[in-house]
Each structure stands twice: as C-alpha cells, then as structure tokens.
Amino acid sequence: MKNRLNVSVIVLGVVSLLFLFSLTFFSQSNTSEPVTASTFDQQEEESYANEDQSSNERNRNSEESENNVTNKIDNSINSNNGDVENTVENHVDSSNSNVENQVTNEINAKESSISNTIENQVDSENADVTNTVDNAIFSDSNDVANSIGNDINVTVDVNVTNQINNSITAGSENGEGSKNGEENGNNENGNDEDTDNGANGENGNGEDTPETVWGVDSASITTENMLACVRNNFGDPEIWGRYLGTNEGASYGLTAEEVDLLHSENIQILVIYNHFNDGTGYEHGQDHANAALEMARDFGIPEGVALFANVEPIYPIDSAFIQGWHDIVSDSEYSSGIYGIFDPSEELYTAFEAAADADPSILEEMYVWTAAPNEGITNEENAPAYNPSYPDGAVIGGWQYGLDAEACNIDTNIFDGNVLDVLW
Numbered sequence: 001m002k003n004r005l006n007v008s009v010i011v012l013g014v015v016s017l018l019f020l021f022s023l024t025f026f027s028q029s030n031t032s033e034p035v036t037a038s039t040f041d042q043q044e045e046e047s048y049a050n051e052d053q054s055s056n057e058r059n060r061n062s063e064e065s066e067n068n069v070t071n072k073i074d075n076s077i078n079s080n081n082g083d084v085e086n087t088v089e090n091h092v093d094s095s096n097s098n099v100e101n102q103v104t105n106e107i108n109a110k111e112s113s114i115s116n117t118i119e120n121q122v123d124s125e126n127a128d129v130t131n132t133v134d135n136a137i138f139s140d141s142n143d144v145a146n147s148i149g150n151d152i153n154v155t156v157d158v159n160v161t162n163q164i165n166n167s168i169t170a171g172s173e174n175g176e177g178s179k180n181g182e183e184n185g186n187n188e189n190g191n192d193e194d195t196d197n198g199a200n201g202e203n204g205n206g207e208d209t210p211e212t213v214w215g216v217d218s219a220s221i222t223t224e225n226m227l228a229c230v231r232n233n234f235g236d237p238e239i240w241g242r243y244l245g246t247n248e249g250a251s252y253g254l255t256a257e258e259v260d261l262l263h264s265e266n267i268q269i270l271v272i273y274n275h276f277n278d279g280t281g282y283e284h285g286q287d288h289a290n291a292a293l294e295m296a297r298d299f300g301i302p303e304g305v306a307l308f309a310n311v312e313p314i315y316p317i318d319s320a321f322i323q324g325w326h327d328i329v330s331d332s333e334y335s336s337g338i339y340g341i342f343d344p345s346e347e348l349y350t351a352f353e354a355a356a357d358a359d360p361s362i363l364e365e366m367y368v369w370t371a372a373p374n375e376g377i378t379n380e381e382n383a384p385a386y387n388p389s390y391p392d393g394a395v396i397g398g399w400q401y402g403l404d405a406e407a408c409n410i411d412t413n414i415f416d417g418n419v420l421d422v423l424w
Contacts, residue, residue: 235380
C-alpha cells in the first residue's frame, strides 16, 4: 500500500513539471502581435475600392472616347494599261468606333491590274465596320486581287459588313468578234434593218434626217457600263465610231456584241479602218482598201456603209494613196470615207485637194470626217457651234471637235446629217 502511494506521488510530480514547462513555452510564442481578422478585411476592402475607382475611370474614358473613320478612294482610268494599287490600314482604339472604307475603281484599258487591300485593327467596346470595294473593268486582260482583313476585339457589340463587287467586261482579240457575229446570226439583223433605213434617208426611227447629230468614237469596246458612262457624263450619242479589227496597241476591233448593244439603243455605227501608218502610193492605197473590204464583208457590214480610212497626223500621206483607196472602195458595195486633221496647214488637206483636182468624183463621193479645229471635250449640251474645217466642195461627214476625254475613253463629235445614210 505504501509502495502504491509513492508511485502516485511520483506521477503527480512529473505531470506538474510538464504542465509548468508547457505553460512557459506557449507564453513566449504569443509575444508577437497577431494579424487579426479585422486587419485583413480592411486591406481587402481597400483593394476592392482601388479596383472600383480604376474601373470607374476607365468607364468614364470609354464614354468620352469615340472614333469615326471614313476612307473613300475613287479611281477612274482610261489608258492602254491601267495598274491600280489601293491600301487602307486603320488602327483604332476607343470605346465606340465607326469605320467605313469605300474603294471604287473604274478602268477602261487594254490591260489592267488592280490590287485592293483593306486592314482594320479595332479595339473597342462597340464597333461598326463597313468595307466596300467596287471594281468596274473594261479590259481584255485582267488581274484583280481584293483582300479585306478585320482584326476586331470588341467586348459588347460589333457589326461588320464586307462587300466586294467586280464587274469585268472582257473584249475579244485577233478578229474573233467577226467570227462570233456570223455564228450568232447578227449579220442578218444588221443587213435587213439598216439598209432600209439608209435607203429611206431617215434616222432609224422614221424621222426626217437632222442637219447635225451628236456622237462619239472610241478605241475601246462598247459595253453597257461604257454606254452608261457616256450618257452619265456627256450625253446621249446617236452615232458611235468604232474600228474594224483589233490594231494591237491602238484600238480594239468592233465585236458582234457591241453591234447588238448599239443597235438595240438606236445608235448607228461609223466604221473606221486604221491598219496602216504610211499613206503614200497608189497601190498601197488599193491594198489597204481591199483589206478593209475583206474585213467588212467577213464581219457582215451591210452594203452602202462608208469605210473611213484613218489618217493620223504623224502618217505620211499623198494624193496617190487617197486615189487608190477611193477607186477600190467606191467601186465596191461600200462607200468611200477618210478621217484626219483637215486643216489647211496639214499635209492631208493638201493631198486631198490634189486628189480631188485629178478626180472630181473624190470631191463628190468621198465622205470627209475632220478633226479640225480641236475645240476640246464637252458634253452634248455644251458642244460648240458646228464649224468643221474641210476642203471646199467636199462631202462633209462630221467634225471630231474634242479628243481624249478623261472619262469613258471617247472623243466627242458633231456629225453632219449627210453621213447618216452611210452608217451601220
């Protein structure tokens, strides 16, 4: 019994010592200041308050920031070669963005190359982006590349519209137009209708022949867009001068499709031959006259229509060539005509008078289409008073008073009522 009491006393003593040791240890560990829950909550509230303030500042800036960007590019080109490169780049960073890009290209050329590139980089809350590309091309050889890229980062609302319109009219080369005309049966329509009109001495619509009419001529292929260009910018032509066969680098040859279009619009066609650059020598004149007759027959041009030899001012010309041309053409089913600058100071004027002195039938039968004087391009309403320069006593067919319009690739003319009987 005594031994058990001693053991109990020892155990109690050990426990007491352990209690004192633990109490001392924890007392020392708690001497540093604790981080209370109230301190953490206060820091978190301050953090949220700073974020709210920053957010409010951004919102105020967004409400006040608005960008409207408008880019409009209009190109109207009339040349043998038309190369256009348009590049539009927009970098917009605002709350509200309105971006409008509009590119319009109208090209009338033998060869054309168009490159349109639009790049929009928009960082915004609300954005409206509109991209429009319109290409109207009248050309045989076309290379068109359109690229629109939109890199848009919008948080709320975005409207993007991309529209590309390509209207490409390609002509034909190497005489294919005449071959198509025969296969499509266009020749029969032209022969029946226009021969009758010429015989009646009327303007294709039952009316009496006017003293003069307004018209144009062009080295380019006539399309609906081309016709609309002329009507919108210049007037309503009653005569349209076009070339027989393609002359590389100078003019496109008349096509069957053009004939159908022009006749459907009650426009008569004046036929031009321009496949020479040396107008000297009687046999040379005969050779080109025979070539013109062959081309006209192959294309189905009706009898009675005048074929106009195109004499440019840089070409040498003599009376023998004019005589040779006239002898062959006037002895055929067609009528004889000649075009050039008939100013008294020009070699052509002198050569024509010499030919007419040698053969009076030239003065009586050969239609003269003069490019003198040059008064400059106008619309129909503002055309000058009819005042062509040509040899006395000659049969005047018309006056090309304006050269090389900037739009539509045309020359402007006032034609004499005399010529209406020998048009197609």
